[in-house]
Amino acid sequence: MRVFTEERDWGKFHDPKSLILALVGEVGELAELFQWLPADDAVTRVRNEPLRGRVGEELADVLIYMVRLADVLEIDLADAALRKLQGSTTRFPADEVRGQAPEKA
Amino acid sequence: MRVFTEERDWGKFHDPKSLILALVGEVGELAELFQWLPADDAVTRVRNEPLRGRVGEELADVLIYMVRLADVLEIDLADAALRKLQGSTTRFPADEVRGQAPEKA
Amino acid sequence: MRVFTEERDWGKFHDPKSLILALVGEVGELAELFQWLPADDAVTRVRNEPLRGRVGEELADVLIYMVRLADVLEIDLADAALRKLQGSTTRFPADEVRGQAPEKA
């Protein structure tokens, strides 16, 4: 993504606020694909094309802007995610929270 | 994330629409950290704590829900992103688009 | 909202991109209140406090930033909504689309 951006001289557009708006745009496209699907049938419906391919594309777009944003901010995304998940493992002991809707932390 | 979810029996909450809403919640928290920062000073401000750590945490949360959503949908996120980026490389030839704001595709 | 902003000299923060990020933040808080609720029980659960009050507050926050954004852009929000709804009435004839999930337009 960094090479792609530099080859097009698009770095000047990629300040963090603009990238977050782009990310929001892609999350919005992802949401639109699911908005009217029955909640309990969504996984099944996404097994079939053309929906499957479209969902993959929107997930890809979200990830691409995430990675670009992390790059611009010089944040190691994988490291941040691993540490966050370790923190959640401690904060939500399995024995205490099993089966209950997680409180928004 | 899959193990974390299974240990807590939270899989029943992780239908795609619910996960997208959770993703939206985390994107919202990310947006809040940047909303009033000057656009041209955001990168610099995020170099310092405590903002840097908080941004890392919110990016992590977004990624974690992305990965979980892809897992539930059995979509290979890295593969989807690589293919999308290859498609964009073709669709936006560097010689034609250099330096111009990309049209929303 | 305009008076509130001027009294605090906050107008300088209210460029459109910043306001949209603020709007995204509030939509995220709204999403978090619903993310783990069963889809078919959400209306009932929101009948009771404290959830009812919190949902009202988040809806209010979204509306407030919407109104402020429209004000900054000098767009008549009510007029725009009425015209959009009239357009949708024409574009989706009731006899043709009755009972079918609306295609994303």
Added chain:
Amino acid sequence: MRVFTEERDWGKFHDPKSLILALVGEVGELAELFQWLPADDAVTRVRNEPLRGRVGEELADVLIYMVRLADVLEIDLADAALRKLQGSTTRFPADEVRGQAPEKA
């Protein structure tokens, strides 16, 4: 919006989680219109067509789903917004916060 929905028998799609996803979709479209605009030139650019009309349409779509969501939840949106704004007036005394970026409340 209520009449529009009933005439099409679309009420069955309008559970709160689905409506929030639809709202997210429209917020995403709004974000896309602004993502690559220079922050300090966005107001000026939106003065001209065709951008002005498109922004009006996306703002309208967000408002329409907001109103529909409030209707489904039987929440008085205008009342909620007025009360929230009154609360903010108290919580952020003008003399204390003038000219400073508001802390996320």
